Amino acid sequence: MDQETILTISGVGKSFGGLHILKDISLEIKKGERIGIIGPNGAGKTTFFNLLTGDLEPSHGEIFHYGTNITKQPNYKRVRNGMVRTFQKNNLLNELSVLDNLLLVLQRKEGFGRIWFKSRSTKQYPSLYLKANELLETWGLSHRRDAIVKNLSYGEQRQIEILLGVATDPSILLLDEPTAGMSQSETDYIVDLLYQLPKDLTLMIIEHDLEVVFGLADRMVVLYDGGVLVEGEPETVRKDERVNKIYIGSGEEVEC
Numbered sequence: 001m002d003q004e005t006i007l008t009i010s011g012v013g014k015s016f017g018g019l020h021i022l023k024d025i026s027l028e029i030k031k032g033e034r035i036g037i038i039g040p041n042g043a044g045k046t047t048f049f050n051l052l053t054g055d056l057e058p059s060h061g062e063i064f065h066y067g068t069n070i071t072k073q074p075n076y077k078r079v080r081n082g083m084v085r086t087f088q089k090n091n092l093l094n095e096l097s098v099l100d101n102l103l104l105v106l107q108r109k110e111g112f113g114r115i116w117f118k119s120r121s122t123k124q125y126p127s128l129y130l131k132a133n134e135l136l137e138t139w140g141l142s143h144r145r146d147a148i149v150k151n152l153s154y155g156e157q158r159q160i161e162i163l164l165g166v167a168t169d170p171s172i173l174l175l176d177e178p179t180a181g182m183s184q185s186e187t188d189y190i191v192d193l194l195y196q197l198p199k200d201l202t203l204m205i206i207e208h209d210l211e212v213v214f215g216l217a218d219r220m221v222v223l224y225d226g227g228v229l230v231e232g233e234p235e236t237v238r239k240d241e242r243v244n245k246i247y248i249g250s251g252e253e254v255e256c
């Protein structure tokens with residue numbers, strides 16, 4: 001049976017003034033796919049994510065989520081409809097504990113978002129606490145439950161950010177360089193975490209660590225010069241001469 005299409009990207013482009021960063025991107029993403037997005041620095045990978053999430057509006061083209069045209073839909077509506085992203089930089093509430101960050105996300109997801117957040121008031125909703133503790137345990141982060149986010153290592157903060165993304169039960173999770181700046185052990189943790197995600201969760205991952213992304217993805221998309229240079233199964237893309245040329249050109253060989 002054909003997999004359900006979750007996202008259709010049709011002739012999408014983005015220009016900043018006279019600078020044509022993305023020219024014409026067309027892709028169809030199926031439910032449960034793991035898509036790895038690679039390309040040299042400045043290829044437009046983050047800009048592409050910004051278009052998908054509504055952080056930027058395309059200069060042309062259209063985007064459909066489960067068949068609904070979301071090209072002009074604001075970011076918060078896309079999040080509500082299950083399209084969630086993590087950023088290259090830490091986007092957490094640094095003065096709050098890990099648990100409170102998690103409770104805030106769950107509170108919004110469960111529809112309590114209009115209640116001004118106070119830890120004490122959230123205790124009136126034991127189901128949120130239960131869920132938060134369950135998630136922390138599943139991801140091996142219970143020991144960090146009460147830590148204030150600003151006191152965590154950079155790697156731990158990135159782990160928590162991904163956990164928060166997962167906590168919202170998204171239908172599609174966009175990860176922008178999830179292992180950037182991490183030690184090998186922190187990278188291993190994130191990779192393990194990503195492997196454990198539910199199989200029906202669609203993932204799109206921008207990642208500079210080629211070993212990580214070629215291992216995780218079941219389809220690779222290579223952005224270059226504003227367009228899709230190559231797309232296909234990791235094994236095919238890894239052997240593609242054009243891909244090797246742009247990576248060798250930037251001093252990095254596609255060998256995983």
Ligand SMILES: Nc1ncnc2c1ncn2[C@@H]1O[C@H](COP(=O)(O)OP(=O)(O)OP(=O)(O)O)[C@@H](O)[C@H]1O
Pocket residue numbers: 016019021039040041042043044045046047048
């Ligand atoms: N708001 C903006 N205004 C003008 N130019 C921008 C803007 N946002 C991005 N750009 C330019 O678009 C190009 C693509 O940037 P983008 O961050 O999408 O690339 P990237 O492939 O994610 O790069 P990297 O791998 O280095 O993170 C860059 O040249 C960048 O300077």
